[in-house]
Amino acid sequence: MEQVKEIYEKYDGEYNRLIRHRMEFYINLRYINENIPGKNLRILDLGGGVGRYSVALTKEGHEVTLIDLSEKNLEEAHRLCREEGVNIYRMELGNALDLSSIKDDSFDIVLAMGPFYHIKEESLRIQCINEIKRVLKNDGKLFSAHLSKCAFFKYIAKAMPEDIDKYYDNLHHIIDTGIKKYSDGDIFTDNTYCENSENILEFMGEHSFSEGQVIASEGLVDNIEDNLQELKDEYFEKIAELNYRFCKDPHAVNAASHLLYKGVNKK
Ligand SMILES: C[S@@+](CC[C@H](N)C(=O)[O-])C[C@H]1O[C@@H](n2cnc3c(N)ncnc32)[C@H](O)[C@@H]1O
Numbered sequence: 144m145e146q147v148k149e150i151y152e153k154y155d156g157e158y159n160r161l162i163r164h165r166m167e168f169y170i171n172l173r174y175i176n177e178n179i180p181g182k183n184l185r186i187l188d189l190g191g192g193v194g195r196y197s198v199a200l201t202k203e204g205h206e207v208t209l210i211d212l213s214e215k216n217l218e219e220a221h222r223l224c225r226e227e228g229v230n231i232y233r234m235e236l237g238n239a240l241d242l243s244s245i246k247d248d249s250f251d252i253v254l255a256m257g258p259f260y261h262i263k264e265e266s267l268r269i270q271c272i273n274e275i276k277r278v279l280k281n282d283g284k285l286f287s288a289h290l291s292k293c294a295f296f297k298y299i300a301k302a303m304p305e306d307i308d309k310y311y312d313n314l315h316h317i318i319d320t321g322i323k324k325y326s327d328g329d330i331f332t333d334n335t336y337c338e339n340s341e342n343i344l345e346f347m348g349e350h351s352f353s354e355g356q357v358i359a360s361e362g363l364v365d366n367i368e369d370n371l372q373e374l375k376d377e378y379f380e381k382i383a384e385l386n387y388r389f390c391k392d393p394h395a396v397n398a399a400s401h402l403l404y405k406g407v408n409k410k
Pocket residue numbers: 144147148151161189190191192193194195196210211212213216237238239240255256257258259261288
């Protein structure tokens with residue numbers, strides 16, 4: 144996990160990432176809110192980063208605990224709270240692989256929108272899901288974020304197609320296995336695990352999560368979302384509302400870069 148920490152300690156773009164990727168934030172948050180059963184719930188935001196989801200859910204009246212590996216992101220979460228005038232119930236450093244400071248059955252909802260795509264070893268993904276199952280109540284809901292197997296291919300094809308020789312073997316390996324074959328010096332993709340919706344549903348099903356669903360976090364617009372960054376809210380909201388209608392479509396899910404899973408914990 145030291146390298147994952149290092150990624151976020153060095154990266155300066157995390158504070159405003161969900162401002163830049165406003166469609167991802169819109170779709171994920173709307174889907175979470177629509178699938179949360181009621182008010183005043185106890186929510187764990189595991190790998191909550193700078194706290195954009197924690198702040199939004201606190202504003203909805205929930206009691207949110209944010210845990211993250213990165214000191215820098217936690218400091219940024221405090222900054223976001225000051226800027227938004229919001230008090231997140233609890234924020235602390237921690238690792239999703241060891242939640243021993245938290246009692247069993249503590250939460251109604253767990254968001255894990257950071258850990259899974261940074262865990263390359265299956266045994267550690269199992270350790271992580273077992274910790275989540277333990278702290279999540281029976282019938283509690285999990286929302287987890289995943290990077291898709293086509294995410295880096297789409298990125299390279301768009302941003303650096305003339306460098307394809309450098310990435311060619313690794314892109315094949317990611318499509319086949321979810322991870323790179325060898326390091327190409329990029330610390331983010333060196334420490335990333337990619338999946339597709341079938342892998343995610345199978346893994347979660349094996350760990351007794353029911354009612355699984357995977358959505359496309361950007362709907363249909365991930366490769367054109369640069370056009371939406373500066374768009375006036377009145378236009379953005381209509382495009383987002385239309386786009387939301389596609390996020391559960393299996394064709395959109397199979398072609399998406401970012402995936403959001405929802406499932407119900409059965410103990
Ligand atoms: C790309 S950020 C996403 C943050 C936030 N969940 C969001 O969706 O905006 C990934 C976050 O997950 C955290 N993270 C990754 N692996 C983790 C782990 N094993 N335990 C706790 N935090 C972890 C990182 O430190 C980082 O803040």
